[in-house]
Amino acid sequence: MAIVKPFKAVRATRDKIALVSSKSYEAYPAEQLDAKLAFNPFSFLHVVNPGYKYHQQEISGDQRFKLVHNRYLEFKEDGYFTQDEIPAFYIYKKITPTDSFCGIISATSVNDYHNDVIKKHEGTLRKRELLFEDYLRNTGFNAEPVLLTYPDNDEITSIINKYQENRAEYEFTTTDKETHLLWIISNKVDIEKITSAFEKVDTLYIADGHHRSTSSCMLAEHLAKENPDHTGNENYNFFMSYLLPESQLNIYEFNRFIKDLNGLTVDGFLIELDTIFKIENKGLELYKPKEKHNFSMYLNGDFYSLSLRKSAYEFTNELSKLDAQILYQTVLKPILGIDDIRNDSKIIYSQNKSGGLELKTKVDEGSFKVSFGMLPTNIDELKGIVDIGLLMPPKTTYIEPKLRSALTIYEF
Template structure:
């Protein structure tokens, strides 16, 4: 049984949504955030990446940064850039990219569901990244960005969303800088809200698509607030966190590729000979993405190869070892290139999202090597999550990303 509830949130004043909305804090570099923030004083980056408003040498994890985020949020509220809703609402959030549509429900999810494992994860988190968002959420007093969740296909939920969209006008309808159309409807009818709550109670679980650190951080903030309020009832806002919940069949997963900065002392010919021990290696005329699961593209600056694992390279019936990121890690990145922990290694970069082939080509200098992977299947995420296991780091890249700044949950 999944608990969701509407919330009395904050959102952009109508007409400002296109100025305020921005990419999530963790998919944009400091330099990109600095440039966008300089050009746009209304960008929500001034809140989620508030270090751009401080001196260049400021530690991005210092309390000064979190205090600046709070100050900027309060300024957005006081100047009317963000408005407070008069009552609790759900929202329906539609994104349209290249003709593909995904419709999600904006709602507050329960930290207790996360604690008991009915909101399921598939990635490990890093303590430093968790603490960053803990300090941010705690200082600003709310969830400034949503977690990207999904559920298994459910005809009743899909029918509700379809009916609401067809019979109501959106409050926002604009295209973000990346060309994705962003549309938002308010679900303010209490009867409709009660129906949604009931529909989600019929679900056994939700799954984290994107935002494992935000989820873990929201949970830790909730526990911290409970310690500060020992007479808490469970109904306080800090017991819930901001989320957007989609159906599994509407999501689009793109490849998450690897760019390694050196060959660990090997010459190209020596490196390829090592790779051939576990893979059939076929030369390609040009750089291309893998055509199916279980195939890889290996690329140097001026050469590209197709890799096909030899029989016995991995356990085909193992839900983790049979994942393409695992096959690559266990047979090339770890034993040959010496990258034992890709989460912490400075020798590897991860390249995903729109325009990734151009990014790969631009990054391929001498002695660098890239690996292109086939996208992870949503069914693999569900299977791994249901078994309580963890995928290799950077196994999934969901696109489009949820925009930040369109809805805020204060506690």
């Protein structure tokens, strides 16, 4: 049973939302970030990059987080942000040149996270967990929802569709040709229908935002211990999430780029691979995998197809069937000597939205010796691994939609 809850969002006024909301801070290259800060005084980037006001970009730690809180208060004091008077759910729709996503922004329960109703598919770094918990404690708000997915539900979809027949509270298009719309659900009957519908959902899966969800739960635990009047209904017992049906989730793969062959020659490396894979040299053909357990490889000016030999690898559980895990167990660790795939400097990852061309270009530039591509993981694979209590290797999935900051803000 999944618990979802309406909340009183802090939001930009309708006339300024297109100027206020932004992509995630980390999504902007330095020069683009500087331009946004210089020419848009309403951008939320001024809140999360408070040092710009003092011409200092390197403010860090608690000092920076306190300045973020101060800039946030200024946006409220200047009337850029106001808080809704009635708790609500928020329907958010994002339309790109190729896709459309529509789901519900709500508060979700930290207890559901602890009780495995909300499940994660990848591990988190303790350092980042602590950093973001510190950020939340000092700023008092979260402006980016965690992306959760759930099995398609006709009852929830019908409510979402009903609201889309009316004018949206927000409707604006950004320079990357993406349109954003937001509807407010404050009607008590519809709120009850949504709440009841999610109570029938057994599991919500974290698609994106693992560190945000983990850190929110850590903060809730600490604040509960510090609060002698703790009831369980305080805002810190929930975190903001964007609930999206599984059918609307886009999952892409990450390519792997390796800096050296671990002392092997090209021929020696191919001989090692021949024990595990059926190898076909595709020459200059831009080869892309055709099926699961088939990989593309670019090495020494040629593309290769690598097909797993069934006799060379044993499937023991759902994780062992995952292509990213197969590549790690058969190539990255035993042949290329990459044990810690999260932290080893010999490997980097890049989301594959270029049709595989990047596999060639990055190696040809000389920074890497070999690259690997695979088919994307699908939602059933993700759920199958998570449901048996396992986690996927890092950088297995690149998931869309990516959400904007400050469309709705959740205060603790």
